Amino acid sequence: MIAGRRSSFRRNRLYVAGLSPAALLLALFFVGPALWALFSSFTNSALVGIDAANPRFVGFDNYVRLFHDPDFAQVILNSVVFVIGSAVIGQFVLGLALALLLDHAERRRFRARSFVYFAVLLAWVNPTIIAGFLWVAMFDFYSGSLNVALGHLGLGPVDWFGQAPMLSVIIVNTWRGTAFVMLIFLGALQTIPSDIYEAARVDGASAFRRFWDHTLPMLRPIAALTLLSVTMATFGTFILIQALTNGGPALQTEVIALYAFHQAFEAYAIGYGSTIAVVMLSLNLAFAIVFLRWSRARA
């Protein structure tokens, strides 16, 4: 047994060495920050002032404060609304609809489909902060393209970021992220053999029944994974909202990542910001474990 172990070590020695540069970087900048956040969440560490030089250990104070913080309750609510609005309703539903439309267009050999496909992808491949900039201009109150267009239709200008900030950021995130869902479902739809449809058509099934009885059940397993995946990604949204509204007006679009950032760098409370980061990481870990289980079960 011992000999077996030793030979296993000798066999793998070089491979362990080969793993070490990557392992070192991952330990330092993934595990490191997670542990740092955990440690720091038990201190009153600050960016400036006395507590910056000598952070004190404060036990669970930050966590107690967090769960009594009305702003945090608002932030969680915002995050949930943002995820449901932009990931579930926006990206997922629109992405699925576009995939079905483009798949249908492919069967019909409509040429314009690849142009539409590129248009949707274009919004997604670019850095997210670009989406923020483009839509700051689109939503501009006086001269933004949207309000000018509404003006031509005889409709009053809308103060997008003032009156409907959450809706605005949801629209932009839908614009940015729909392509991902569309790509996944286009891939899945192409694995469905057309024989099934032909058989169903021979049987006289309507288009709707064919979709409901055949297409949808075949998409269901991948749909669950996709939904979880976009939920995780959307839950971590930071730069998009930071660029569009900076969380405002008031706290109306402040989601959890922004709150951690603002507490740490604008209220200078590093300890409290770390506490929020720990909560966020824990929720993300829970999502990730479920996700990996599901994708393993599929594999």
Add this chain to the structure above:
Amino acid sequence: MKAKTGTPVAGPATAAAGEAPLVRRPEKRAGWLEWLAVHFVFLIVCAFFLVPFLWLLSAAFDAKATAYIQWPVAPTLMNFAHLFTDYDFGRVLFNSLFVAIATMILVVFAVALAGYSLSRLDFRRKDWITYGVLLLQTMPISATMVPIYGLARQLGLRNSYLGLVLISAAIELPFLVWLMKGFFDSIPRHLEEAAWLDGRTRLRALFEIVLPLAGPGLGIAAGLSFLSAWAEVLLVIILIDTQDLTTVPLAFYQAMRTQGGYTEVQYGVIAAMAVLYILPVMVVFFGARRFMVRGLMNSTRGL
């Protein structure tokens, strides 16, 4: 960059990713009503997704750009010239290129070794490592921004090329290690074993036999790590606050944020900056779409 290089289904998100078109029989021809309906929807979808980009292009080349999309009133290249005179953009471009290239080199080195080792490693709990790498991949930078800031400050890695390169490389690793492991898995072991029998050392066998075969995978890793280091904005926001080390995304972020308020927004200049920022991304997008899409599908970062 062929799609059919036996690439693994990489990362958790791509269970059905890929765009390989299946040969399918077309259905009977559409009626004109259906043609009209589908193309009407196409028009709306294209308007929604393309108008912001058309605005970007028109604003970047317009001396009198506003937030409204219009054919340039005063076509000009001055917006781009202003970048170099007012924003020290030559320096900014250099910083971005330097960081992206250094990150790329470091990432390729680390993932080539780690992917190969993880593929050939032979012990019972090996899938735990893979599982752990996947878990790390789902960790969003937006959640670790505050601790990365704190850690980098304590390690003296803020405001330095070294820190930016190390951390940019680290956040690219989980997905690319996983991707490369798949590439090496598809290279049969007996090739390198034969090389060992010929008397080559393991390292020579790796460099002379295995790595050339993994070329396409290394190319993908290089391209993706360059692009994401080029585009990465969250890290530079927390790591860099000196003018000398400003990169393109940081310059763009700052230009965006300092505009507005009581001053008139210089849409033209910022749009010009945005055009330069997305230029490499566009080149890859139109040149090697499959490879870019594959990379992005697996990345939940930088949102």
